[in-house]
Amino acid sequence: MKVYELxxxxxxxxxxxxxxxxxxxxxxxxxxxxxxxxxFDTDLEYWDFQPFEPSDLFGxxxxxxxxxxxxxxxxxxxxxxxxxxxxxxPNVPLENGERYKLSFDARSSGDRGMVVNVSGPEQGFxxxxxxxxxxxxxxxxxxxxxxxxxxxTDPHSRIEFNMGQSSNLPVWIDNVSLVKLPKDPxxxxxxxxxxxxxxxxxxxxxx
Numbered sequence: 385m386k387v388y389e390l391x392x393x394x395x396x397x398x399x400x401x402x403x404x405x406x407x408x409x410x411x412x413x414x415x416x417x418x419x420x421x422x423x424f425d426t427d428l429e430y431w432d433f434q435p436f437e438p439s440d441l442f443g444x445x446x447x448x449x450x451x452x453x454x455x456x457x458x459x460x461x462x463x464x465x466x467x468x469x470x471x472x473x474p475n476v477p478l479e480n481g482e483r484y485k486l487s488f489d490a491r492s493s494g495d496r497g498m499v500v501n502v503s504g505p506e507q508g509f510x511x512x513x514x515x516x517x518x519x520x521x522x523x524x525x526x527x528x529x530x531x532x533x534x535x536x537t538d539p540h541s542r543i544e545f546n547m548g549q550s551s552n553l554p555v556w557i558d559n560v561s562l563v564k565l566p567k568d569p570x571x572x573x574x575x576x577x578x579x580x581x582x583x584x585x586x587x588x589x590x591x
Contacts, residue, residue, distance in 0.1 A: 410477050410539045413564070418476050418484075419543065422560035424450045431455070432472050444468030444548040457545075459552045466499045466515075468548030474505070476562060477539045478512060483565040486513060486543065487528035489558045492520040496551035502531070502562075504538045512541060520555065530565065 420430040433448045444463030449456050459469050502513035513531040547555050
């Protein structure tokens, strides 16, 4: 396993096997949603906190509980990296060429930051949704990000909430969702049009 740092460097932390499973072999979306238990109705099922050994590997420490249907992350030590305090949902299947929308509600007890992404732990922690800096306040806000899965199909992607480094203020998270977006009906037309323009340019350039 490689641990990804925001400055582009990698830190080795052992190896994880590459699976041969396809997306069809794994979990299906529930009512179109690829996040399981995104409203924390069944406590922390399908979610992991500090998914590395030891849990303070990067200097961060804290705990997560479900309070009134919300995931509440309390932080005793923010550590020295954004991923030092990390709350994730693993094993989220993403298909090459598909577009997705990640959304969630979040707040804190004051102003603080958080970094959110969708990554591939078995693919060198490649970012399928690049790191998004989220500014939290004491008021709940809804955040949403759209992205296209440009990498190969990954049945073991994961959604990351990184709360280390910036502050020891607590974070509340709820209504986490990842849905597949409809394909652009004009995509094939645009591709065909671009191809025609390229051929026309290529023919003219050879005259």
